[in-house]
Amino acid sequence: MRRTPLAELLQNELERQDFHPRLPGYKRVYEAIRSAIVNRRLPAGSKLPSSRDLAHELEASRNMIVAAYDQLQAEGYVSSQTGSGTYVADALPDGFNGEAAVVRQREVGGTTDPELILSKRGARLTREKGVENYEVQPFALRGKMDLLNFPIKTWQRVQNQVWRREDITLYDYDTDGGYFQLKKAVADYLRVSRGVSLVPDQVLITAGTQQSIDLISRILADQDDVAWAENPCYWGAWSSLYANDLSIRPIAVDNDGMNPSEEDLNSLPPKFIYVTPSHQYPTGAVMSLARRKKLIEYAQRVNAWILEDDYDSEFRYSGRPLASLQGLATEAGIDRVLYMGTFSKVIYPGIKLSYLVLPEPLIGAFKTALYDLYRPGQLHLQAALAEFIDQGHFTTHIRRLRQAYAQRRTLLLAVLEKTLAGKVQQIVVDAGLHFLMRLPPHIDDLALAAECQAQGLSVRALSRYYIGPTDARGLVVGFAYVDTNDLVDCGQRLGSVIKAVLG
Numbered sequence: 270m271r272r273t274p275l276a277e278l279l280q281n282e283l284e285r286q287d288f289h290p291r292l293p294g295y296k297r298v299y300e301a302i303r304s305a306i307v308n309r310r311l312p313a314g315s316k317l318p319s320s321r322d323l324a325h326e327l328e329a330s331r332n333m334i335v336a337a338y339d340q341l342q343a344e345g346y347v348s349s350q351t352g353s354g355t356y357v358a359d360a361l362p363d364g365f366n367g368e369a370a371v372v373r374q375r376e377v378g379g380t381t382d383p384e385l386i387l388s389k390r391g392a393r394l395t396r397e398k399g400v401e402n403y404e405v406q407p408f409a410l411r412g413k414m415d416l417l418n419f420p421i422k423t424w425q426r427v428q429n430q431v432w433r434r435e436d437i438t439l440y441d442y443d444t445d446g447g448y449f450q451l452k453k454a455v456a457d458y459l460r461v462s463r464g465v466s467l468v469p470d471q472v473l474i475t476a477g478t479q480q481s482i483d484l485i486s487r488i489l490a491d492q493d494d495v496a497w498a499e500n501p502c503y504w505g506a507w508s509s510l511y512a513n514d515l516s517i518r519p520i521a522v523d524n525d526g527m528n529p530s531e532e533d534l535n536s537l538p539p540k541f542i543y544v545t546p547s548h549q550y551p552t553g554a555v556m557s558l559a560r561r562k563k564l565i566e567y568a569q570r571v572n573a574w575i576l577e578d579d580y581d582s583e584f585r586y587s588g589r590p591l592a593s594l595q596g597l598a599t600e601a602g603i604d605r606v607l608y609m610g611t612f613s614k615v616i617y618p619g620i621k622l623s624y625l626v627l628p629e630p631l632i633g634a635f636k637t638a639l640y641d642l643y644r645p646g647q648l649h650l651q652a653a654l655a656e657f658i659d660q661g662h663f664t665t666h667i668r669r670l671r672q673a674y675a676q677r678r679t680l681l682l683a684v685l686e687k688t689l690a691g692k693v694q695q696i697v698v699d700a701g702l703h704f705l706m707r708l709p710p711h712i713d714d715l716a717l718a719a720e721c722q723a724q725g726l727s728v729r730a731l732s733r734y735y736i737g738p739t740d741a742r743g744l745v746v747g748f749a750y751v752d753t754n755d756l757v758d759c760g761q762r763l764g765s766v767i768k769a770v771l772g
């Protein structure tokens with residue numbers, strides 16, 4: 270069908286605006302015309318087609334067009350003269366560039382429902398994953414700072430030492446991918462504790478693991494490239510990959526870690542493979558050596574990058590830790606692992622300092638991109654952390670945390686075992702800051718987590734961590750951030766809620 274220029278313009282506007290599919294039809298037409306008027310593509314005095322003609326040309330219902338015209342008229346964008354037609358108003362409504370515009374933006378389409386205002390990506394990001402109760406309560410996986418276990422006085426002293434330095438460069442942006450002493454301290458620590466093979470220049474200091482994944486995605490992947498993600502998966506990783514328009518392929522996890530099927534291995538090869546091999550999040554599985562080797566070989570064969578997230582490897586209570594995938598791969602001469610770690614768990618979450626260890630050929634590009642995309646800084650904080658590590662406080666602190674968390678773990682397991690005797694599978698916790706309590710498939714773990722939440726106990730439902738439908742049910746329980754004095758009481762209450770549901 271040949272359209273009039275105006276109908277063509279509105280059709281283009283409708284396509285350009287990529288409206289949310291749930292926005293009512295008349296609102297889309299209204300928005301398209303309003304935008305054309307505000308942007309002067311439809312000048313003052315232009316005559317709009319009759320509602321019947323426009324409905325015909327846009328293949329829309331006439332009611333939809335009438336409703337759009339009515340709203341435009343009510344807001345003063347158009348005026349209607351009986352018998353003569355509808356015209357774009359000579360003057361735009363007052364303040365459409367000022368206050369009214371702000372209100373309009375918040376109420377786009379006459380709604381305050383964020384789902385209808387956000388981009389499709391924004392809506393999915395905020396609807397599907399992550400966003401949870403920000404309150405930190407017993408058994409949450411993210412800790413409020415545990416002052417009893419944090420050497421706050423030492424930390425203050427070290428910071429004061431750094432602030433007294435007359436080093437003007439500390440006030441600048443960070444142009445070198447991190448403060449050198451911190452990169453060196455991280456490199457020394459990772460070499461010894463995690464078997465990572467590196468020199469300090471390979472370390473990039475970032476503002477959290479999600480920023481590391483964001484940066485990796487922007488620099489190494491293009492839209493719709495495939496990223497393998499463990500299923501169940503860490504929400505933060507999923508969000509960063511999804512926000513960068515990667516096509517996420519969920520890969521099953523069993524007791525030996527990520528377990529790609531034949532179908533996975535024969536599908537379009539991934540650009541990234543995101544894994545938490547030391548302590549799978551949230552199941553707690555440790556990736557076996559055989560799986561690690563297979564994964565490295567596969568990544569080498571298909572030119573994929575392995576994103577190794579070693580988020581809580583400092584906390585191992587029994588058994589021998591396996592060295593990092595990065596170390597294993599480098600030993601075999603394979604440079605395909607990007608290793609990530611964070612200070613969130615070992616210092617405190619709000620410090621927002623983490624590290625990314627890069628294969629040498631990527632260092633230059635990543636430093637440039639880090640600077641260009643985020644303009645990092647906080648060099649005083651980085652310098653203080655370097656001092657904290659160099660003066661030996663970091664190692665002492667981790668040792669103390671490990672002891673405290675091991676004690677909490679033992680206490681909680683004992684309480685739960687007593688309350689839930691024989692009702693749940695035995696819980697094994699060799700490492701980390703949380704454990705998974707698996708539940709039978711008929712249990713609604715979302716409802717159970719909500720019930721716990723109502724009782725002031727913050728646990729998470731296992732099923733929420735899955736990408737796509739699942740039969741898996743369970744609760745993910747953090748034990749590290751519960752005050753030791755409250756643990757028995759909280760543990761008993763948690764046990765009772767679960768017991769009541771299990772019957």
Ligand SMILES: Cc1ncc(COP(=O)(O)O)c(C=O)c1O
Pocket residue numbers: 410411476477478479480503505545550578580610611612613618622623
């Ligand atoms: C699997 C995993 N990776 C990384 C992190 C830490 O992320 P960040 O460094 O952004 O605090 C967490 C925090 O809970 C996590 O669970």
